[in-house]
Amino acid sequence: MNIEKLRSETPGCAHVIHFNNAGSALMPQAVIEAQQNYLNYEINQGGYEAVDHFRKQLNHTYQRVAQLINAQPQEIALLESATTAWVKAFFSLTFQPGDRIVTAKAEYATNYINYLHLAKTQQVDIEVIPNDESGQVSITALEKMLAEDQQKTIKLISITHIPTNGGLVNPAEEVGKLAKKYGVLYLLDACQSVGQMPIDVQKIGCDMLSATGRKYLRAPRGTGFLYVRESLLETLEPREVDMFAAEWTTTDTYELRQDARKFEYYEYNPANRMGLSAAVQYALELGLDNIWQRIQQLGDLLRKQLAEIPNVTVQDLGQVKGGIVSFGVKGIKTEFIKQKLREEGINVSLIVANGTLLDMQDRGLDHLVRASVHYYNTEKEIEQLCGVVKKIILVHTRIEHS
Ligand SMILES: Cc1ncc(COP(=O)(O)O)c(C=O)c1O
Incomplete structure (x- = not known):
């Protein structure tokens, strides 16, 4: 370098x-310029006209983000933060009273608060995987929890890859192998890892992944994304949708989009998206x-x-x-x-x-x-x-x- x-x-x-x-x-300058160019056009020509003008580049962001994590463009929703992405994925899942969510010690506050919220409102139970002697998620302990789950009450493994409070990198791939073996959904908070290290959702084996733009990706503030595995997409319905995520087909019906963009809204910040796209490209070029x-x-x-x-x-x-x-x-x-x-x-x-x-x-x-x-x-x-x-x-x- x-x-x-x-x-x-x-x-x-x-x-x-x-x-x-x-x-x-x-x-980096490339990210700054991508936003400035877009804004200049928008200032002079109008907001909707700018989207029309830059439509191809704006749409290309999905390809770039998908390439970054080895996913398909239709598996990507572009959102304004990692929290928005995570919350949208989490609240599209359905739980019954007594279902269990398995998480890790170094879990991010927002995520854990939402487990607590679900524990309070839907009587789910939260189980925390102990750490191994190095301080990372214990794979042995997780395997034991899953193997002993005769009633199949563990519905979700949801962990943070790189926690906000230190150098730890949790063994996301090993967790993914167990999630697959025991047929449990796997949500990964990759907010601090995307842009910092190679992320391959196929290798990790997660079903959903949330990330932000402004941290290691060096994108503008107010950017983030959600990945949802294609095979899972059709089974998930966002908690709330707008007329972009769903089409009002008859007076009594609506039809949801098929792709991950059903987790988005119509309104977003296109200049930021141009910046995100440039940031991903910059990272990809560096390797x-x-x-x-x-x-x-x-x-x-x-x-x-x-x-x-x-x-x-x-x-x-x-x-x-x-x-x-x-x-x-x-x-x-x-x-x-x-x-x-x-x-x-x-x-x-x-x-x-x-x-x-x-x-x-x-x-x-x-x-x-x-x-x-x-x-x-x-x-x-x-x-x-x-x-x-x-x-x-x-x-x-x-x-x-x-
Ligand atoms: C591990 C982790 N997850 C989630 C978030 C939330 O990200 P955002 O502020 O983009 O919603 C952060 C932010 O610091 C984080 O460190």
Whole structure:
């Protein structure tokens, strides 16, 4: 990878040291221009006329997203966030009282809140797969749960691939093999993994997958997508539809679309979609294997350098680790660290316990700093980040002792 070239194609790199890629990454010029070109046309010619003019390119987004995850275009719905995608898929499933949803320790708050909502309103049960000794989902424990499910009450396996709060990469493929073996539906929250690592829905074996654009894909904010396996599509009916998702055929009837776009509405932000399309193309051209290799390399380097600083504890779990690095500094509030780093032009974000409550409680953690690397970060930036962390600790210790 030509990092200098990639950085020169990223205007933000000239202004900040960006370690908040798990929040929202810096957009490359190609993504910015795709949106600007579209907007220029829309400003001058009108909103609907712009859609007509760019229809081919807008539609091509489905192909590109499908290619990114090895799916078919008709299996893709383009939505405004990972949450919208996930919620739409989840609430199109039907459950009976006593059905079980199986999830993982590092589950994202929004997902878990919705399991709780269903537990309250439809009396489903939630089961959490224990972790193995490395901190990832225990495949042995999951197999045991499935094998012991004589009554076939486990209706859904729903896990997060890369959690929001650390470097862990859950073994999505192994989970998929078990889901297939036991005939259980499998929903994967790939919000942090799409764009960060190669994602192949055929290999993973998930039935549904949700993702966002603004994080590792480097697309604009307000973009995301849902994948639904074609064989499952016809059995699913979205909770609510509009006149795009369904056609009002006679006064008493409507007909749903056949493809995944039945999860969309008529109205969307086309300039954003152009940006998403450009971002996917950019990632495809770079190659997801190359991207993943570089991110893992930088992630490992950052973990190593942080771990060498006295009073810093790196908290990442798992056998395989990605670009999200979580750490705490003994005696110093995370908010203070974030603010001081920001003053030095370094962006990081914070992890709070109730974002991934089961996992954080299990580990007795409350707050952490999240420094998430992307391929365009450099070794020098990592040194700068660690240098500022050291300085913060030094100044803090001096103040404490004065
Ligand atoms: C693991 C995970 N899932 C889902 C989401 C929600 O994504 P969005 O804000 O695009 O809805 C996030 C956002 O941080 C996340 O980290």
